[in-house]
Amino acid sequence: MSGTFVGMPAFPRAAREAVGNTTLRGNLRHATHTIRDKRARAVAELDDWAALREAGKQIKDHTLRHLDRYLVQVEEAVTAAGGTVHWAADADEANDIVARLVEETGESEVVKVKSMATQEIGLNEALQARGIHAYETDLAELIVQLGKDRPSHILVPAIHRNRGEIRDIFRSEMGEWGRPAPENLTDTPAELAEAARLHLREKFLRAKVGISGANFVVAETGTLVVVESEGNGRMCLTLPETLISVVGIEKIVPRWQDLEVFLQTLPRSSTAERMNPYTSMWTGTTDEDGPRTFHLVLLDNGRTDTLADEVGRQALRCIRCSACLNVCPVYERAGGHAYGSVYPGPIGAILSPQLRGTGSEIDASLPYASSLCGACYEVCPVAIDIPEVLVHLRERVVQGGPAVRGGNRVVLRPAKGHAAERAAMRAAQWAFTRPGALRTGQRLASRTRRLHPRTLPGPGRAWSGTRDLPAVPAEPFRDWWQRTHGGKGGAK
């Protein structure tokens, strides 16, 4: 993954800083609770939710099982529709391809619609290094970019900023990037949105190159789908002459009909709406409508390594709805930045250590950034068993063992005695010793079936407490931790 987060402190330290920041905590709490409740209502409207969720899981599993075939089919379909397909094994290669494609147009500016994949590979920084300015156009991304900040939520990346801070950022920074904010800008959301509209419009109207990701790629037709709210996506996808879409290889669905599942589950899970304001679908290029040149960059960057892991591969089903963030008691307290990657919250805790490996302190500590309460699994629209993967990854960190890195089979050494282990241990303590973080998640007892001794992290010693867990299946994890570690060494 990108170097953006290199040097991140491990989860517990970053989380502790976040908890000390009361603005951040207040914003996060308000935001996650609001979306969470709305989501529950939107989901309750569909009495076939369980069947939709199951179908979503099956579609993704089937695609992953035959991913080689579907990748080739995507390539054929997109090419037949007038697009050009590129393959990028890692972040550097993807950045290089995109930079080269932009350079070939002779342009030095691009407009971007929010995309996790391009954040993951650190595309903006890579383009900057080659003299190309990338303008983020999603309101929240704009706030983050102008504030020289990092996103903290998949869906609402500036969730950690309140309106007063946003006004200050707009006032002081917009002029540096283009049209300045109006003189008398107040902090009402409508005025702030208007300032962003004016600031960005001049960029959209003159943009020659757009860069996007995609929520879905349909193999049989070569269709890409972008789901959004603000219309900046439509601007980036239709006004420029050249469009470059960087898409993780796990975004494929086999058939057109499959969209009927995800277009029902994604909006309700993410923004808690029956349908998001705008969804764009395009297949290659269309004569005299939209970009004349279309490039699709298929990105691996650790995804095939993740696919090689029997338990962990289910993380590739993720459709990035962010529902798991909004119900996570640990995320609510720690905030998105503590996860040290573009993927925060429960999904980040299982995705980052797989995409990047568990070599660094932050990645080794992420599988411990959870109380295993299981709320994330319950809301996940593709039924990813996040607690199961977390436990599996803990085992990987502690015991080491076979894994695939960069396409090669390797044997990971146990983290015992290493900085990584200490970081992991502190993360576990952080998560387990603060009742406030856990009060909402007490469904663990039902989830301990996952903690069969076979999969437990590590032999005795430092982890003996954890190993005892299955013996007390009826006892919530927090109670167990309190009982066995009561009062010891926990950050308050």
Next chain:
Amino acid sequence: MSSRERILGRVRRALADVPADARPYEEAVAREYLREHGQRSVGETVDLLAENLADYRAIVHRTDEEELPLLIMRLLAQRGPQYVLVPPSLPPEWMSAADPTRVHDRAVSTPHELDRVESVVTGCAVAVAETGTIVLDGSPDQGRRRITLIPDHHICVVRVPDQVVSSVPEALERLDPARPLTWISGPSATSDIELDRVEGVHGPRTLEVVLLSGS
């Protein structure tokens, strides 16, 4: 080795442990979910569309063929634009009473030129009742994608009940993936500032949907 070969090779090796799965796609995916939610008469489906459109802050009007030109005239007059964009084959009678100068989007028009036009009138491909969504597919009565994006005011005419379906699955069935599609559910919106919903960021800030019944 090309990256294409490298990635495909990695995928195949990654799946080497998985038992062969010869099940075709049709068997691998059980579609036990509903084709539509609830049972409604045709009229009730149109009512639901109107309700859900309004719920997402679109302004809904109902009319028939005879009254349509006057309604469009009135809706435009309320905003008072000088120019109105129209797609190549919008039924001419729709605009027969409208005052503003009609502008056609030509391939050579620049986005800056279109930015001077305040309103646009189009038809649609299909409308989805359960979600309050209209879908445009670039047909000649809808035009290029950009014409419904740059102006601040979009009037979209939906023929009811012909163009109305109940659900997302039914809508996808009617649409052609080879065409560029835009699904619109209410005016653009953001909740990025403290989760306060603000209507209208980059797309048209006013969306008026006219439900047109045959006379």
